[in-house]
Amino acid sequence: MTRQMHLSLNLTEYGRHDGAWRDPAADTSRIPNLAAYVHAVQWAEKGCFDQAFFADTPVHPWGRVLISPSRVDPLEMAAVLTEATERIGIITTVSTTYNEPFDVARRGAALSLLCGGRLGLNYVASSGDHVARNFGHPGQLPHDERYVRSNEFLEVVTDLWARAATPTEPAEPLAHHGAFFDVEGSLDVHRPPLGRPIIVQAGSSEEGRDLAARWADAIYAAGSTIPRAQEFYADIKRRAADHGRDPDTVKVMLGICPFLGETQEEAEALHARLDGYHAEGADTIGFLGTILEADLSAYDPDGPLPLDELPEDLAGIDAAGSSMGKLFRRMAAEEEITIRQLAHRAYVGGLGNMQFVATGTPEHVADVMQEWFEAGTCDGFSLVAPSIGQTIEAFVTHVVPILQERGLMRTGYEADTLAGHFGLETLGVPGTPSRAAGTGGTGGTDDEAAA
Amino acid sequence: MVTVALLRVDADASPSALLAAAGSLAAAGVAGVGFLDAADLGTDLGATESSLLATAAALELEGVGVVGTQSGLYGFPYHSARRFATLDHLSGGYAGWLVRTTSSGPESLGHAWRSTGDRAAELGRCSEHLEISYRLWDSWEDGAQWPDKETGDFKDDSRIHSIDYVSEAFQVAGPLDVPPSPQRRPVILVGVSTVAEAAALGPWTDVAVVTPGPDGSAPLVVAAREAGASLVLLRVDDPADPASAATLAAAAGADGVAPVLSVEAALTWSDVASAPAGGTFAERLGLATFEHGSRTA
Numbered sequence: 005m006t007r008q009m010h011l012s013l014n015l016t017e018y019g020r021h022d023g024a025w026r027d028p029a030a031d032t033s034r035i036p037n038l039a040a041y042v043h044a045v046q047w048a049e050k051g052c053f054d055q056a057f058f059a060d061t062p063v064h065p066w067g068r069v070l071i072s073p074s075r076v077d078p079l080e081m082a083a084v085l086t087e088a089t090e091r092i093g094i095i096t097t098v099s100t101t102y103n104e105p106f107d108v109a110r111r112g113a114a115l116s117l118l119c120g121g122r123l124g125l126n127y128v129a130s131s132g133d134h135v136a137r138n139f140g141h142p143g144q145l146p147h148d149e150r151y152v153r154s155n156e157f158l159e160v161v162t163d164l165w166a167r168a169a170t171p172t173e174p175a176e177p178l179a180h181h182g183a184f185f186d187v188e189g190s191l192d193v194h195r196p197p198l199g200r201p202i203i204v205q206a207g208s209s210e211e212g213r214d215l216a217a218r219w220a221d222a223i224y225a226a227g228s229t230i231p232r233a234q235e236f237y238a239d240i241k242r243r244a245a246d247h248g249r250d251p252d253t254v255k256v257m258l259g260i261c262p263f264l265g266e267t268q269e270e271a272e273a274l275h276a277r278l279d280g281y282h283a284e285g286a287d288t289i290g291f292l293g294t295i296l297e298a299d300l301s302a303y304d305p306d307g308p309l310p311l312d313e314l315p316e317d318l319a320g321i322d323a324a325g326s327s328m329g330k331l332f333r334r335m336a337a338e339e340e341i342t343i344r345q346l347a348h349r350a351y352v353g354g355l356g357n358m359q360f361v362a363t364g365t366p367e368h369v370a371d372v373m374q375e376w377f378e379a380g381t382c383d384g385f386s387l388v389a390p391s392i393g394q395t396i397e398a399f400v401t402h403v404v405p406i407l408q409e410r411g412l413m414r415t416g417y418e419a420d421t422l423a424g425h426f427g428l429e430t431l432g433v434p435g436t437p438s439r440a441a442g443t444g445g446t447g448g449t450d451d452e453a454a455a
Numbered sequence: 456m457v458t459v460a461l462l463r464v465d466a467d468a469s470p471s472a473l474l475a476a477a478g479s480l481a482a483a484g485v486a487g488v489g490f491l492d493a494a495d496l497g498t499d500l501g502a503t504e505s506s507l508l509a510t511a512a513a514l515e516l517e518g519v520g521v522v523g524t525q526s527g528l529y530g531f532p533y534h535s536a537r538r539f540a541t542l543d544h545l546s547g548g549y550a551g552w553l554v555r556t557t558s559s560g561p562e563s564l565g566h567a568w569r570s571t572g573d574r575a576a577e578l579g580r581c582s583e584h585l586e587i588s589y590r591l592w593d594s595w596e597d598g599a600q601w602p603d604k605e606t607g608d609f610k611d612d613s614r615i616h617s618i619d620y621v622s623e624a625f626q627v628a629g630p631l632d633v634p635p636s637p638q639r640r641p642v643i644l645v646g647v648s649t650v651a652e653a654a655a656l657g658p659w660t661d662v663a664v665v666t667p668g669p670d671g672s673a674p675l676v677v678a679a680r681e682a683g684a685s686l687v688l689l690r691v692d693d694p695a696d697p698a699s700a701a702t703l704a705a706a707a708g709a710d711g712v713a714p715v716l717s718v719e720a721a722l723t724w725s726d727v728a729s730a731p732a733g734g735t736f737a738e739r740l741g742l743a744t745f746e747h748g749s750r751t752a
Contacts, residue, residue: 025602025609032602035634036544062533064594064632066612075632077534077541083510084545106565107530114504118470118511137628138533164565169500171467189564192493192500194466285607 010384021390023282051400055093086119093422095124121197121421168195217243233381258382366402457711487520513546520736522551527581548637578655594630657682
C-alpha cells in the first residue's frame with residue numbers, strides 16, 4: 005500500500021492570514037466566534053483529517069498586527085471542539101514555562117477521558133517578556149533554562165499519567181524532586197485512555213529539536229524549501245533513533261499554506277486580495293523598520309533601501325527575528341526594489357516565512373503536496389489555512405478527493421483515537437523508553453529511577 | 456427559590472452519564488448545573504475534572520448556567536480569569552466559577568505553593584486571586600473590541616489596560632487576552648462554612664453557597680449577605696427531592712438551594728421550582744447586570 009499522509013488543520017478564528025478578518029465574508033459580529041471554530045473542525049473531520057491544532061500564547065497581542073491569535077483558553081476550547089466532533093483528534097497548546105505540571109496532567113487526563121483519547125497536547129517553552137509578566141516573572145527565562153524546564157515538565161506529567169489510577173488499579177504515588185518542580189502524590193483523576201494524550205512539539209532550535217525527538221509523537225515543522233525540510237525530517241528521525249525510539253512513531257507534520265482557486269489566476273487573486281486587506285492603511289514601512297532595527301521614516305519610500313546606513317549586526321528579539329532581518333537585507337541587496345515594495349512584502353509575507361505557500365488549482369496543490377511528501381520532507385501536512393472557513397471547505401471538497409484517489413490519504417476513519425489515526429496501537433513514555441505507560445487497566449510501573 | 460444543582464463527579468461516574476444528568480437537571484428547571492470533582496469533594500479520585508466537564512456541557516445546555524470549579528489557592532490567576540472568561544464566551548453568557556478555597560490531599564502535594572495551615576493566610580490568598588481575576592476581566596473597557604474592516608483596526612488598544620498587580624504572592628501585568636465575555640465576567644460562587652470565609656471573600660462573591668456549621672446555617676446566611684454576596688444558597692447534600700431541599704433553604708433564610716447530587720439521584724429530579732428564564736446566568740439568578748469595574752472600582 006502507498007504510504008499515506010497525515011493531515012492536521014491549524015485552527016484560527018478567521019484564518020492564519022492577518023487580512024482574512026477584513027474579508028467581507030468574515031463574521032466579526034462575535035469575538036471569539038465559537039461557530040467559526042466548530043465549522044472548521046467539523047469540515048476537517050469530513051475530510052478525514054487526523055487532527056485539528058490550536059496554537060496559544062497567554063498574552064494580549066498589543067498593536068495592529070497579529071490579530072490571528074486565539075484569545076481563549078486552549079483546553080476549554082478543546083473541550084467544546086471534541087464535544088462537537090466524533091473522530092477527529094484535537095491538539096491544543098500548553099506552556100511548560102507558565103503552568104504547573106500537576107495542573108496540566110490533571111486537566112489533560114480529564115479532557116482525554118472526556119473525549120475518549122482524542123486529545124494531544126503541544127508543549128511550548130514560552131518566550132517573550134510580556135507573557136512572563138502575566139505569570140509572576142519580570143522577564144522571559146533564558147533559552148536554555150526554558151528547555152531544561154520543559155524536559156522536567158514532561159517527565160512529571162508523563163510520570164503522573166503512568167502512575168494514575170485505573171478502574172481496577174489504585175494510583176501509585178510519585179515523589180519527584182527536581183530543579184523546577186516538587187511533586188508528590190498522585191492525580192485525582194483516572195489514567196487517560198491509552199495511558200496518556202499524544203505529545204506534540206514544534207521546536208526548531210537545537211534544544212527544541214532534541215526535546216521533540218525525545219518526547220514527541222508528532223512534530224510541527226516549517227520548511228520553506230524542499231532541501232531544508234528534508235534536512236529537518238532526517239535530523240528528527242535520526243535524533244529519535246538516538247533516543248532509542250522507533251523513528252516511525254515520530255510523525256513530522258509540515259506546514260503548508262494553500263491559496264486555492266478554480267484557476268491559477270483565481271488563486272493568485274485570492275492571495276493578493278488577502279494581502280491587500282492586511283496591508284491597507286497599515287504602517288508597513290514602520291513594520292519593516294522594526295525588523296531591520298532602524299528608523300526608515302527619513303528615507304524616500306520609493307527609493308532603494310540605504311543598506312550602508314543600516315545596522316548590519318541585528319540583535320533581534322530571538323533567533324527567528326534576527327534571521328528575518330537578514331532575509332530582508334538580502335532581498336534589498338539582490339533585487340531592484342523600493343522601500344515601499346519591500347515593506348509591503350515584509351508586512352504581508354509572514355506566512356511565507358513560516359511555511360511553504362502553494363497557490364493554484366486543487367490539482368496543483370495536490371501535486372505540490374505529493375511532491376514534497378514523496379521527497380521525504382514529512383509524514384503529513386499541517387494545513388495553515390489563510391482564510392479558515394473558505395480554505396477548509398475548498399480543500400476538503402476539491403483537494404482531499406484527489407489525494408484519496410491517488411491513494412495518498414485515507415478515505416474513512418479506521419480508528420477512534422488520535423493515536424489510532426497515527427497508526428499507533430499503544431503509547432509508551434518516549435522520554436524514558438524503559439517505562440511503559442501501559443494501556444487501560446494493564447499498566448503499572450516499577451521504575452524508581454525517575455523519582 | 457433559585458436552584459443551582461451540583462453533580463458529584465465520583466470515581467465510578469462516566470463522563471457521558473454526568474453530561475446526561477446535567478441535561479436532565481436542566482430540563483427539570485434548575486437555573487444552573489455545576490460539577491464537584493475529587494478536589495472539591497476532598498476525595499482521592501474522581502472520573503474527571505470539573506471545569507472542562509462544565510465546558511463540554513455548555514455545548515449541550517442552552518439557557519442554563521454551567522458552573523465549573525477551580526482552586527483559588529493553587530495555580531495562576533491569569534489562567535483562572537482566562538478559563539472562565541472563555542467558558543462565558545463558549546456558553547454564550549452562562550458561566551459560573553465556584554471557587555475552591557480548601558485543599559484536597561492530591562492538589563496540596565502536586566503544586567508549588569504549600570499551605571502552612573493558616574486559614575486566614577489561605578483566605579487572603581484566595582481573595583487576591585479573585586481580585587486579580589476581576590481586574591483582568593475589567594482590563595478591557597466597554598467597546599474596546601471594535602473590529603473595523605474599513606480602517607483595519609481590530610481592537611482599540613487605548614481602551615485596553617495593563618493591571619500591573621504586585622503583591623508578595625502575585626505579580627500579574629495583564630491585560631487579559633480574552634475580550635469581555637457576554638456577561639462581562641462569570642458569575643462567582645463561593646462556598647461558605649465559617650463567618651471568616653464569608654467576610655474574607657464577600658467583596659468578590661455573587662453567590663454564597665452556605666454549608667451549615669456547628670451553629671446551623673442561619674448565621675452564615677446573614678454573614679454572607681452582609682459581606683457582599685448578592686445571593687445566598689444553602690448547600691444540601693443528597694436531599695430526598697426538590698421540595699425537601701427548598702424547605703430547608705427557606706428555613707435557613709437563604710434565597711435558594713444548591714443540592715449536591717449523584718448522577719442517579721439527578722435523573723429522578725423534575726419540576727424544580729426555579730427562577731424564570733433569562734438571557735444570561737446572572738439574569739436567571741436575578742442578579743444585576745455586571746458592569747465594567749463594578750467590584751474593583
